[in-house]
Amino acid sequence: MKPLPLPKQKNLRADCAWVVYQVLEQGKSSRDCLEKVQRRHNPRDNAWLQEMSLGVMRKLPILQHWLRALLDRPLKGNKKVIEHLILVGFYQLAFSRVSAHAAVGETVNAAPYLGGGGLKGLVNALLRNFQREALADKPINNPIIESGFPKWIYKAIDSAYPDNSQQVREASNGMGPLWLRVNQQQTDFTTFCNALDKLDIPYTTSEQHPSAVILKKREDITSLPGFEKGWFAVQDGAAQLAAAYLGAKSGERVLDCCCAPGGKTGHVLELTPDLETCIALDFDEKRLQRVRENMTRLKHTPVIIHGDASQPADWWDGQAFDRILLDAPCSATGVIRRHPDIRWLRKSSDIDALKLLQAKILEALWPTLKPGGTLLYATCSILPAENVEQIRTFLANHDDATLLPLHENDSNDIPGRQILPGEAQMDGFYYARLVKSEG
Structure with missing residues (x-):
């Protein structure tokens, strides 16, 4: 698949589809691609971009199953990215808090940013048919597709953990909490926790990890107390x-x-x-x-x-x-x-x-x-x-x-x-x- 440059003008759905395209068609890291698009959006939009693009990665087999049911022939060449835009639309409709009206309208309007102005009608038709046929409510009856994993990982987990494979897959499909490690060469644990308390930032601690704080919700790391002073590092438990x-x-x-x-x-x-x-x-x-x-x-x-x-x-x-x-x-x-x-x-x-x-x-x-x-x-x-x-x-x-x-x-x-x-x-x-x- 040919390289696809970042859209010249920013657009949330188009930029999200570009990230998905880069990962799936070019083998790029989502982290690197997100960094590129997030430079031109505000923090709130950046959080949306991350949630949507990573959400598509988690639900990809299901989204592709729906796309195959609705799209007669795959798009090719420089139009392939429009398929990824449609996947972003499906994800919004099936798994996000985005209103159906915005999910359809804004996704259709994003097509020209990706060079697909002539495909707006196709995007609109597929998203409307997705709603009309209520595909999100219909069972797929294929555990591998429903798992969100490629077949080889699905089977590898089954083989390694036959007694709790479903639990392992479900945990892997979740979103890990944000762990911090207090740098006790620069501050002490109590001081850091008190600083979080003053800002009403909710967190828990861990008996196994004497220097750890687990935030209860996502936060902008750079805005947390003591970031510039080196009070903490981001590190999973x-x-x-x-x-x-x-x-x-x-x-x-x-x-x-x-x-x-x-x-x-x-x-x-x-x-x-x-x-x-x-x-x-x-x-x-x-x-x-x-x-x-x-x-x-x-x-x-x-x-x-x-x-x-x-x-x-x-x-x-x-x-x-x-x-x-x-x-x-x-x-x-x-x-x-x-x-x-x-x-x-x-x-x-x-x-x-x-x-x-x-x-x-x-x-x-x-x-x-x-x-x-x-x-x-x-x-x-x-x-x-x-x-x-x-x-x-x-x-x-x-x-x-x-x-x-x-x-x-x-x-x-x-x-x-x-x-x-x-x-x-x-x-x-x-x-x-x-x-x-x-x-």
């Missing part, structure tokens, strides 16, 4: 477990590998500010810029290195690490509720390639760890192939690796801790803690 599981101690050398955007780096430094060295490593220079920005705001000073984790010879100085946090590249199937485009950007064929990359990085980093040192393996995946199977294989192939349990049932047979989406309000995440023998 599952990711907040990493620093504690790593267990870094004063005077140690620590490597945070595949570190971007830097949330775990910051947390390690907040808990252990007197490390000898904390190296933050990532292969993506663009994402490393976000690490630098976040560390500057939070007032942390790790050593930031651009490098390939699987090639330590290119960046390692030869001094072994006491602790290594490997947040490995993965399918990100545990964070689909926050990034619903992942389900359409990932393919089943990606998993084998990711498994090989994870194993390659593990093998490459293990020699850089001191005898007696700890390596914490982490992913934001819920697929066993990337998690328990990966670690089980590593343990079987390394006599000098021992599993240090994270919970009472953590064993070589089923190593690590698998957190499922929605568990204690957290994202899906996996951890396994390995210790290198001293002998």
